[in-house]
Amino acid sequence: MATAHNFSSLVVAxxxxxxxxxxxxxxxxxxxxxxxxxSEYGTRIAYWFGFSAVAGAxxxxxxxxIDHVKASIANWRLLFIIEGAPTILAGAMCIFILPDRPxxxxxxxxxxxxxxxxxxxxxxxxxxxxxxxxxxxxxxxLDWRVYVAGVIYFGLNSALASCSAFLPTIIQTMGxxxxxxxxxxxxxxxxxxxxxxxxxxxxxxxxxxxxxxxxACMLGAVGYLLLLYVTHNQHVRYFATFCIxxxxxxxxxxxxxxxxxxxxxxxxRATSIPLTGVIGQCGAILGSxxxxxxxxxxxxxxxxxxxxLLLVAALCGLVLSFxxxxxxxxxxRRYGEVNPDERVDTTELADKAxxxxxxx
Numbered sequence: 535m536a537t538a539h540n541f542s543s544l545v546v547a548x549x550x551x552x553x554x555x556x557x558x559x560x561x562x563x564x565x566x567x568x569x570x571x572x573s574e575y576g577t578r579i580a581y582w583f584g585f586s587a588v589a590g591a592x593x594x595x596x597x598x599x600i601d602h603v604k605a606s607i608a609n610w611r612l613l614f615i616i617e618g619a620p621t622i623l624a625g626a627m628c629i630f631i632l633p634d635r636p637x638x639x640x641x642x643x644x645x646x647x648x649x650x651x652x653x654x655x656x657x658x659x660x661x662x663x664x665x666x667x668x669x670x671x672x673x674x675x676l677d678w679r680v681y682v683a684g685v686i687y688f689g690l691n692s693a694l695a696s697c698s699a700f701l702p703t704i705i706q707t708m709g710x711x712x713x714x715x716x717x718x719x720x721x722x723x724x725x726x727x728x729x730x731x732x733x734x735x736x737x738x739x740x741x742x743x744x745x746x747x748x749x750a751c752m753l754g755a756v757g758y759l760l761l762l763y764v765t766h767n768q769h770v771r772y773f774a775t776f777c778i779x780x781x782x783x784x785x786x787x788x789x790x791x792x793x794x795x796x797x798x799x800x801x802x803r804a805t806s807i808p809l810t811g812v813i814g815q816c817g818a819i820l821g822s823x824x825x826x827x828x829x830x831x832x833x834x835x836x837x838x839x840x841x842x843l844l845l846v847a848a849l850c851g852l853v854l855s856f857x858x859x860x861x862x863x864x865x866x867r868r869y870g871e872v873n874p875d876e877r878v879d880t881t882e883l884a885d886k887a888x889x890x891x892x893x894x
Contacts (some may be wrong), residue, residue, distance in 0.1 A: 535547040535548065535614045536611040536612075536614035536618065537611075537616045537875035541859055550713075550786075556808075556811075556815075559811060560804075560808040560811055561786040562582065563579065563794055563807050564794070564800075564803060564804050564807060566578055566579060566582070566794075567654075567794050567795065567800075567803060567824045568635060568636055568650075568654055569636065569650060569653070569654070570653075571653050571656050571657075571875075572656065572657055572738075572741065572795045572874075572893060573738050573739075573741065574738060574742075575738070575791050575794060575795060576734040576735070576737045576738040576787075576788065576791040576792075577731065577734050577735045577738050578745065579734065579790050579791040579794075580730050580731045580733075580734035580735070580791075581731065582794070583730065583783070583786065583787040584715075584727040584730050584731055584783070584787070585726035585727075585801045586783065587723045587724070587726040587730060588723070588727050589723075590698060590701075590719065590722075590723035590726075590779070592720075593719075594616070595696075595720055596613065596616060597613065598717045600612055602614065605636075616732070620781040635664075636650035636651050636654055636746050637650075637651055655877045656874075656875045656876075656877070657795070657874050657875060657877075657878060657890070657891065658675070658795065658798060658799070658878055658880055658890065659799070659877055659878055659879055659880045659881060665800075665801070666741065666801055667799060667802075667881075668803035669804070669882075670799050670802040670805070670884050671801060671805045672699065672805040673802055673884055674797065674802045674805035674809060675805070675809070677802075677806065677852060679793075679796075679797035679857065680793070680806045680809055680810055681792050681813070682709045682850050682853065682854055683691055683789060683792075683806075683810045683850075683854065684809070684810045684813030684814060685813070685846065685847070685850050686747070686789055686814075686847040686851060686854075687786070687789060687810050687811065687813060687814025687817065688784075688813055688814050688816060688817035688843070688847075689751075689817060689846050689847035690751070690782055690785050690786045690789065690813060690814065690817070690841030690843075690844070690847055691752070691784045691786070691814045691816075691818040691821065692817035692818065692820045692821035692824070692839070692840060693754060693758075693778070693817075693821060693840045693843060693844055694702055694782050694783070694786060694797070694818070694821065695817070695818035695819075695821030695822050696819075696821035696822065696824045696825060696836060696840055697712025697778055697779060697782055697821075697840075700824075700825040700833075700836070701719050701722070701775060701779075702715045702719055703715075703825060703830070704730075704761070704775065704825075704833070705719060705772070705775065706831075707771075707830065707831035707833070708768040708771055708772060709768060718772070719775075721776070722775045722776045722778070722779040722780075723779055725779070725780055726776075726779035726780045726782075726783040726784070727783070729780040729783075729784050730780075730783050730784045730787045733750065733784050733788065734784075734787055734788060734791065735851065735877050737788060737791070741874075741893055742855075742893070742894055743788050743789075743791065743792040743855075743893055743894070744792070744851050744852065744854055744855020744856075744858065744894055745855060746784075746788050747785055747788045747789055747792065747848075747851035747855075748848045748851045748852050748855070749848075750780070750781045750782075750785040750788065751781060751785050751844045751845070751847045751848035751851060752781070752792055752844075752845075752848050753777050753780060753781035753783070753784075754777060754778050754782045754785065754844045755841050755844040755845050755848065756774075756781075757774040757775065757776070757778035757781060758774070758778060758779050758837045758838075758840050758844065759818030759841055760773070760774035760777065761774045761778075761833075761837045762834065762837045762841065763884040765832070778840075781844070783843075785844075785847065785851075789851075790807075792854075792893065793807070793810065794807065795805060795893060796858065796885060796892050796893055797884065797885055798880040798883070798884035798885030798886070798887060798890050799880045799881070801859050801883040802884045802885070817843070820839075821840070823837035824839055824840065846885075855894050858892035858893070858894040859892075859894040861892060862891050862892055862894065863894045865888060865890075865891065868888070869888045869889065871888050874891060874893060876889070878883060878890050
């Protein structure tokens with residue numbers, strides 16, 4: 535993108551970025567499930583996704599600094615180079631330092647591989663080798679919960695995209711100039727990262743995610759309500775940006791972690807994660823068009839739509855949580871209570887197996 539000389543070449547580069555990024559996100563989420571148990575997974579996803587919030591914070595600092603750089607190339611080209619070079623370096627390093635699947639990686643000893651496989655099978659049963667269970671692919675497409683999760687993800691991504699793209703613009707409406715507006719985006723993102731990790735840690739310890747998703751979505755919705763109805767108190771409006779970033783980032787991190795271990799099998803997991811992501815990323819398309827300059831500085835439509843979508847996401851989170859809890863109680867009644875760390879054979883029925891229990 536830094537080498538683009540016209541709009542067409544910029545679009546081609548951006549399409550390439552989107553194509554490979556689309557494969558990266560679901561793959562990382564699936565990869566983490568090979569090595570982390572249900573009681574650890576939410577925090578690890580928070581560490582990973584929390585870097586999005588960190589990137590938002592540092593992005594503001596970098597943009598502020600580059601805006602004041604006098605260089606022989608355009609500042610926007612320099613921004614792409616500085617932000618892109620570490621990604622290329624990290625990607626190359628992953629080829630050599632990232633372990634393969636637990637049962638086949640040479641990164642671990644035989645005893646460590648055995649332990650990793652035992653951990654991988656706690657409360658479920660992981661596949662051995664590169665297996666695709668076609669029945670579980672179909673089961674993912676037929677599971678109504680995947681689509682409800684997609685609705686949640688749609689609303690969250692719409693709010694996230696609008697927040698990521700227009701937070702400096704929103705802060706400018708509070709009277710801050712361009713460079714200072716970029717700098718003022720740093721604290722909300724920093725707080726969002728801390729809230730995400732803390733909430734995910736609590737979620738892991740309590741082994742509940744739905745109520746956390748509901749609470750975080752409501753926090754984000756409150757932030758948008760403050761921006762809608764508090765028009766003159768800039769301190770309250772700036773506080774609202776903390777609510778928006780914290781609620782949105784926390785919700786997305788929890789939803790990603792929630793469904794990974796609730797699908798029952800690796801194949802269903804590998805199908806449902808990108809399916810939910812496809813639905814959710816359509817929300818990002820919507821979010822990037824909610825704040826046209828012609829509607830500034832009030833941006834009533836953008837704030838109202840984002841708030842409504844977060845409220846819908848909160849409601850869907852409650853529905854899913856109650857659904858998971860009901861099925862857990864029903865299976866306990868019919869088949870008896872189970873040890874949550876005991877291996878469950880999900881080869882045939884995935885999450886419908888009698889011994890499988892959901893994280894509510």
